[in-house]
Amino acid sequence: MLDDGVLSEETLTGDEIRERVRAFLTAHDPRTMPRQDFLNARWDAGLAWVHYPPGYGGLGVPRALQAAADEEFARAGAPDNAPERNPIGLGMAAPTILAFGSGEQKSRWLRALWTGEEIWCQLFSEPGAGSDLAGLATRAVKDGDSWAVSGQKVWTSVAHHAKWGLLLARTDPGVPKHQGLSYFACDMTAPGVEVRPLRQLTGEAEFNEVFLTDARIPDADRIGQTGEGWRVAQTTLMNERVAIGGARALPRESGMISPAVTLWRSRPELRTPVLHDRLLRLWADAEVARLAGERLRQQLAAGEPGPEGSAAKLVFARLNQEISAFEVELAGADGLRYDDWAMKRPETSNLYGRGPGFRYLRARGNSIEGGTSEILRNIIAERVLGLPAEPRADKDVPWKDVPR
Amino acid sequence: MSADLRYSDTERALASALADLLAAQSGWKDVLARTEAGESYDAGLWRAVASGVGCAGLLIPEPLGGAGASYRELATAAEQFGAFVAPVPYLGSAAVATTALLSAAESTVNTPAGSGASADLLRRMAGGGTTAALAAEFAASAGSGFPGSLRLAALRPGDESAGVARLRGTVRSAADALPADVLLVPADGVPQGLYLVDGTAPGVHRVPVSSLDMTRQLCDITLDDAPGRLIVSGEAAARAVEDALAAGAAILAAEQLGLAQRCLDMTVGYVKERRQFARPVGSFQAIKHRLADLWVSVTQARAVSRYAAACLASGDEDTPVAVALAKAYCSEVATHAAEECVQLHGGIGFTWEHPAHLYLKRAKAASVAFGTAGAHRSALASLASIAPP
Numbered sequence: 001m002l003d004d005g006v007l008s009e010e011t012l013t014g015d016e017i018r019e020r021v022r023a024f025l026t027a028h029d030p031r032t033m034p035r036q037d038f039l040n041a042r043w044d045a046g047l048a049w050v051h052y053p054p055g056y057g058g059l060g061v062p063r064a065l066q067a068a069a070d071e072e073f074a075r076a077g078a079p080d081n082a083p084e085r086n087p088i089g090l091g092m093a094a095p096t097i098l099a100f101g102s103g104e105q106k107s108r109w110l111r112a113l114w115t116g117e118e119i120w121c122q123l124f125s126e127p128g129a130g131s132d133l134a135g136l137a138t139r140a141v142k143d144g145d146s147w148a149v150s151g152q153k154v155w156t157s158v159a160h161h162a163k164w165g166l167l168l169a170r171t172d173p174g175v176p177k178h179q180g181l182s183y184f185a186c187d188m189t190a191p192g193v194e195v196r197p198l199r200q201l202t203g204e205a206e207f208n209e210v211f212l213t214d215a216r217i218p219d220a221d222r223i224g225q226t227g228e229g230w231r232v233a234q235t236t237l238m239n240e241r242v243a244i245g246g247a248r249a250l251p252r253e254s255g256m257i258s259p260a261v262t263l264w265r266s267r268p269e270l271r272t273p274v275l276h277d278r279l280l281r282l283w284a285d286a287e288v289a290r291l292a293g294e295r296l297r298q299q300l301a302a303g304e305p306g307p308e309g310s311a312a313k314l315v316f317a318r319l320n321q322e323i324s325a326f327e328v329e330l331a332g333a334d335g336l337r338y339d340d341w342a343m344k345r346p347e348t349s350n351l352y353g354r355g356p357g358f359r360y361l362r363a364r365g366n367s368i369e370g371g372t373s374e375i376l377r378n379i380i381a382e383r384v385l386g387l388p389a390e391p392r393a394d395k396d397v398p399w400k401d402v403p404r
Numbered sequence: 405m406s407a408d409l410r411y412s413d414t415e416r417a418l419a420s421a422l423a424d425l426l427a428a429q430s431g432w433k434d435v436l437a438r439t440e441a442g443e444s445y446d447a448g449l450w451r452a453v454a455s456g457v458g459c460a461g462l463l464i465p466e467p468l469g470g471a472g473a474s475y476r477e478l479a480t481a482a483e484q485f486g487a488f489v490a491p492v493p494y495l496g497s498a499a500v501a502t503t504a505l506l507s508a509a510e511s512t513v514n515t516p517a518g519s520g521a522s523a524d525l526l527r528r529m530a531g532g533g534t535t536a537a538l539a540a541e542f543a544a545s546a547g548s549g550f551p552g553s554l555r556l557a558a559l560r561p562g563d564e565s566a567g568v569a570r571l572r573g574t575v576r577s578a579a580d581a582l583p584a585d586v587l588l589v590p591a592d593g594v595p596q597g598l599y600l601v602d603g604t605a606p607g608v609h610r611v612p613v614s615s616l617d618m619t620r621q622l623c624d625i626t627l628d629d630a631p632g633r634l635i636v637s638g639e640a641a642a643r644a645v646e647d648a649l650a651a652g653a654a655i656l657a658a659e660q661l662g663l664a665q666r667c668l669d670m671t672v673g674y675v676k677e678r679r680q681f682a683r684p685v686g687s688f689q690a691i692k693h694r695l696a697d698l699w700v701s702v703t704q705a706r707a708v709s710r711y712a713a714a715c716l717a718s719g720d721e722d723t724p725v726a727v728a729l730a731k732a733y734c735s736e737v738a739t740h741a742a743e744e745c746v747q748l749h750g751g752i753g754f755t756w757e758h759p760a761h762l763y764l765k766r767a768k769a770a771s772v773a774f775g776t777a778g779a780h781r782s783a784l785a786s787l788a789s790i791a792p793p
């Protein structure tokens with residue numbers, strides 16, 4: 001589950017956190033200090049992610065106190081760490097490193113990750129292994145103090161900006177598939193790592209293909225034990241779903257519903273009774289989903305995580321798709337136009353930007369990325385509801401003997 | 405947002421105490437037998453939930469003998485009443501009538517707190533010994549205006565000095581009014597007001613009707629110059645009725661949530677056991693995915709139901725939006741859950757001897773009560789400024 005910080009001896013109140021931030025701001029003037037220095041200092045002071053342990057950018061206090069710190073920094077006009085540029089680093093790499101990284105790894109990676117100096121990407125999916133991630137074929141072979149890695153990864157978001165990749169690779173093909181995996185941090189600038197843009201149906205390329213050709217990864221960059229990769233990957237995936245689906249405090253009418261209601265309100269001539277009915281339903285569903293995200297956030301903040309995170313991601317995908325589809329129809333003639341098919345490699349992935357056509361097309365990915373909706377339903381059915389698994393052909397067979 | 409959407413420890417304790425009691429005293433076979441025995445309400449069960457768990461007086465302030473709790477606790481209890489399709493008039497009395505009386509008491513500024521007819525009645529209702537019901541159609545929803553089917557009639561000699569008004573008219577399909585000791589009658593006329601009518605008074609006729617949901621027996625009420633006492637009039641009376649119907653919708657939404665959760669649990673339990681094609685039917689993906697989707701909607705329903713209860717409890721200005729959202733959403737989730745429950749039980753789910761139909765009927769009737777999902781979504785059009793064409 002989400003890291004919830006090891007409680008330190010002292011538990012602070014929101015006001016005490018605010019006081020600390022103000023004291024910090026007195027000593028570090030954001031208007032005169034270079035941005036990177038300021039962010040480094042904020043991390044060193046434990047005011048980056050306050051629920052992280054002391055020494056790793058936090059104070060070991062409950063996660064709920066983060067909002068107080070963020071507000072205080074925002075009020076002072078301090079630069080933030082541009083979280084939208086490093087979603088995989090902040091949402092997935094950090095909790096994985098915190099849970100499974102050694103002390104040395106945490107010290108080495110977390111600061112540059114939080115400040116955004118080093119972007120992280122996720123090298124999980126392969127052409128032959130998407131939903132069936134544990135079936136992946138990229139091989140890592142031990143060679144002295146390092147591993148020689150060869151294989152192909154695909155659909156790798158932000159790989160073109162990334163300094164590090166969370167890499168899942170096969171270290172033992174002779175055991176059943178889940179047991180032969182190990183987890184690494186792969187230096188994306190190392191020789192043997194080649195990143196090529198992969199254009200997606202929106203016209204641009206948020207993601208890439210990554211070719212690994214005898215790339216060398218020091219054993220010091222292995223996260224978790226050899227053969228323990230699947231367990232480590234579960235932490236990454238769980239956090240991915242929560243990061244995509246919600247658990248954020250958002251105001252009413254945020255996200256995909258915002259451009260749709262804005263269009264409705266500003267263009268009375270587009271309104272019809274049938275569209276009105278649909279919009280009311282979508283608005284209500286979006287608001288209910290927002291409340292469910294808020295409830296999830298409250299549970300996490302109180303240290304009572306429930307299984308609702310996987311529900312949030314499913315609902316998020318469905319609503320984004322239905323609302324954006326509605327918006328194209330509401331736009332009518334304008335919905336027939338598309339802003340730009342040019343191939344670009346965007347800095348960030350903005351699901352709600354650009355025009356209705358882009359939003360509609362981009363939303364199709366929401367039920368594929370981070371685990372497809374079908375796979376999420378399997379997970380809910382088996383892990384939450386306890387329904388029996390379907391008969392399987394690949395579970396107890398050594399990976400090399402699984403029919404492909 | 406400040407509303408706490410989780411359950412407090414007190415709420416959890418209340419829910420588990422009530423669940424234990426209902427499991428022990430109101431199994432579905434008892435509930436089913438009662439629907440055929442012509443004794444549709446379980447008076448013994450009502451006494452037990454009132455005295456054992458204090459459910460009758462949750463909303464009633466402590467000085468009046470109640471628990472001084474809030475809509476949050478009442479909603480938590482409602483989830484359990486839904487889970488057991490319990491035949492007790494908690495919704496009509498402890499939620500709707502109590503809210504109307506509390507609203508009326510608040511408006512009667514000239515009487516000291518704790519005195520007056522509303523307070524007197526609340527005091528009697530706190531322990532469950534007396535129940536009351538609003539004489540309104542179960543399908544009526546907040547925002548649809550003051551009910552107009554009951555009116556003031558001409559006074560008889562002596563009425564004026566006795567402070568009695570005469571009421572006349574018919575209300576169809578009222579919920580929880582059949583066992584009620586006192587009817588709260590919204591009557592048109594001068595003054596338009598809310599009147600207390602003793603259930604045993606001459607001119608009060610209640611006829612049970614064969615109801616889609618036989619676990620919540622409806623009745624038609626006819627008042628034939630029945631004597632009533634005004635408790636609140638004009639704007640304040642309209643407000644009391646509005647508040648009562650809104651609270652009814654929110655509490656019913658919580659009941660729908662509890663019902664949906666129970667249908668899901670029952671179905672999951674069944675498909676794990678039932679085998680066809682040499683494997684549990686619950687291992688077929690077509691079934692797993694349907695149940696996963698149902699579970700997802702229940703998580704959403706829980707969030708919105710909690711939000712509506714929290715808004716009512718704190719008198720939040722977002723209450724009308726919260727109530728409309730909750731009733732719209734939970735109505736659909738509950739009916740869907742009950743329908744899935746029937747379908748995924750196969751033939752046995754279609755039989756009289758299986759509880760699925762009790763849930764289906766309760767769910768479908770509740771989806772119409774206090775306004776359909778569509779009616780509540782239409783209300784959002786103005787509440788959320790999504791103007792019609």
Ligand SMILES: Cc1cc2nc3c(=O)[nH]c(=O)nc-3n(C[C@H](O)[C@H](O)[C@H](O)COP(=O)(O)OP(=O)(O)OC[C@H]3O[C@@H](n4cnc5c(N)ncnc54)[C@H](O)[C@@H]3O)c2cc1C
Nearest residue numbers: 122123124125130131155156157365368369370371372374
């Ligand atoms: C926008 C976007 C960004 C992405 N970013 C990254 C990234 O940064 N890093 C990364 O590693 N990956 C990334 N991915 C890849 C993504 O995780 C995979 O595409 C996804 O897991 C599905 O795998 P697949 O494409 O191989 O589809 P497949 O697994 O081949 O699935 C094909 C279809 O079959 C269904 N299916 C498969 N198995 C089952 C089953 N058991 N039961 C029922 N249905 C089943 C699927 O739901 C799907 O509909 C990204 C994908 C997208 C679209």
